[in-house]
Amino acid sequence: xxxxxxxxxxxxxxxxxxxxxxxxxxxxxxxxxxxxxxxxxxxxxxxxxxxxxxxxxxxxxxxxxxxxxxxxxxxxxxxxxxxxxxxxxxxxxxxxxxxxxxxxxxxxxxxxxxxxxxxxxxxxxxxxxxxxxxxxx
Numbered sequence: 001x002x003x004x005x006x007x008x009x010x011x012x013x014x015x016x017x018x019x020x021x022x023x024x025x026x027x028x029x030x031x032x033x034x035x036x037x038x039x040x041x042x043x044x045x046x047x048x049x050x051x052x053x054x055x056x057x058x059x060x061x062x063x064x065x066x067x068x069x070x071x072x073x074x075x076x077x078x079x080x081x082x083x084x085x086x087x088x089x090x091x092x093x094x095x096x097x098x099x100x101x102x103x104x105x106x107x108x109x110x111x112x113x114x115x116x117x118x119x120x121x122x123x124x125x126x127x128x129x130x131x132x133x134x135x136x137x
Contacts, residue, residue, distance in 0.1 A: 064116070071113045078106030 085099035112119065 067113055071110060074113065075106065075110045078102065078110075082106070 082099050082103045085095050085102060089096035089099055
């Protein structure tokens with residue numbers, strides 16, 4: 001009973017102690033929102049969608065090249081884990097199925113990482129062929 005009372009008192013103290021902090025944050029938050037709103041209004045006058053699109057495209061290509069550069073480490077790590085699971089599969093038969101499943105998934109992941117533009121173009125051309133063929137009929 002005493003423990004419940006102590007826990008209840010601690011909870012009340014914690015809740016009451018956060019009230020002044022929350023009001024201080026709320027007053028600061030209003031001024032921050034006003035400055036952000038003003039900044040958005042100022043930047044919306046000079047908004048150029050082509051410039052933003054080009055920047056996003058450059059960042060996407062940069063990110064994709066970073067992912068591709070790490071793909072060799074990815075496949076080496078997957079092969080290492082595969083070998084460890086294969087050795088463990090000598091003692092536990094379920095680890096053999098997990099090892100080969102990991103090998104299959106890591107190969108598929110490696111192919112997706114390295115050949116994503118070709119895969120995407122192939123899928124899009126198939127979808128265009130399917131849906132353009134139906135719209136002509």
